[in-house]
Every structure is written in C-alpha cells, then in structure tokens.
Amino acid sequence: MKGKESRGTVLAFGEYGLKSTSNSWVTAAQIEAARRAIAHVTRREGKIWIRVFPDKPITAKSAGVRMGGGKGDIKAYVAVVRAGRVLFEVAGIERELAMTALRMAAQKLPVEAKIIQRK
Numbered sequence: 001m002k003g004k005e006s007r008g009t010v011l012a013f014g015e016y017g018l019k020s021t022s023n024s025w026v027t028a029a030q031i032e033a034a035r036r037a038i039a040h041v042t043r044r045e046g047k048i049w050i051r052v053f054p055d056k057p058i059t060a061k062s063a064g065v066r067m068g069g070g071k072g073d074i075k076a077y078v079a080v081v082r083a084g085r086v087l088f089e090v091a092g093i094e095r096e097l098a099m100t101a102l103r104m105a106a107q108k109l110p111v112e113a114k115i116i117q118r119k
Contacts, residue, residue: 005084013049014089015118016098018105022112025078026087028054034105038088041101046092052079081111 001023011017018034031054038048054077061072081087088105090098099115106113 001080001082003082005082008051008086009084011086011089011116011118012051014047014091016091016095016102017051017089017116018087018102018113019116020081020085020087020111020113021083023082024111025056025058026052026054026081026109026111028077028079030109031079034088034108037104037108038090038101041104042090042093042097046090046098049089051086051089052081054079056080086116087111087113 003023005020009019031050031052035048035050042048056078057074058076058078059072060075061069065072087109088102090101093101095117102115106115
C-alpha cells in the first residue's frame with residue numbers, strides 16, 4: 001500500500017482522536033482490542049467512535065493442503081488503513097484520560113499513530 005488517505009482525515013465527531021501515520025491492514029480483532037482498551041481506561045464514560053470498518057475478506061488455505069483446488073476459506077476481515085486516516089475518536093472525557101486511553105489503543109494496533117485534538 002502506498003500513498004496517503006484522502007478521506008476521513010479530520011475529526012468529525014469527538015474532541016480527541018487517533019490518527020494513523022503509516023499504512024497497514026488492521027484486523028477486526030485488533031480494532032476490537034483497541035476499542036476494549038479505550039473502554040477500560042475511560043471506565044465507559046464519554047463516547048467512542050470507531051472510524052474504520054473491516055470489510056475486506058482475507059483468505060488462506062490450511063496447513064498441509066496441496067497446491068490447486070481453488071481459493072481458501074476466509075481467515076479474517078481487515079480494514080485497509082493508509083497514513084492520515086482517523087481510526088478512533090473520543091469525547092466527553094478530560095484531556096489526560098483521553099490521551100492515556102488513545103495511547104493504550106495505539107499499542108494494540110499494527111500501525112504507527114498519533115493523538116490529535118480538535119482545535
């Protein structure tokens with residue numbers, strides 16, 4: 001994957017957000033782990049918006065299967081994330097708590113990310 005994102009690059013809903021600075025595939029499990037980290041740190045106060053959706057199916061053949069025989073079964077769903085995409089937004093919580101929650105969420109994701117805030 002090359003290039004920067006052209007859509008979803010600014011905060012649309014919340015006061016603070018997590019913005020990708022690199023390109024990668026983010027699986028549904030990784031998105032859920034990041035969401036749970038935010039919910040845990042904020043003690044489910046405030047509001048969380050998830051701005052990416054895993055809509056790309058990834059297929060794989062199981063180990064020990066010979067070549068041929070068609071395409072493999074769906075292994076996971078991923079969201080294609082390019083640099084500049086806002087991944088999560090939060091609102092209704094104080095600044096320090098939002099920074100801690102988004103920092104924890106960033107550790108769960110395979111992309112490098114930075115925390116941004118509404119101006």
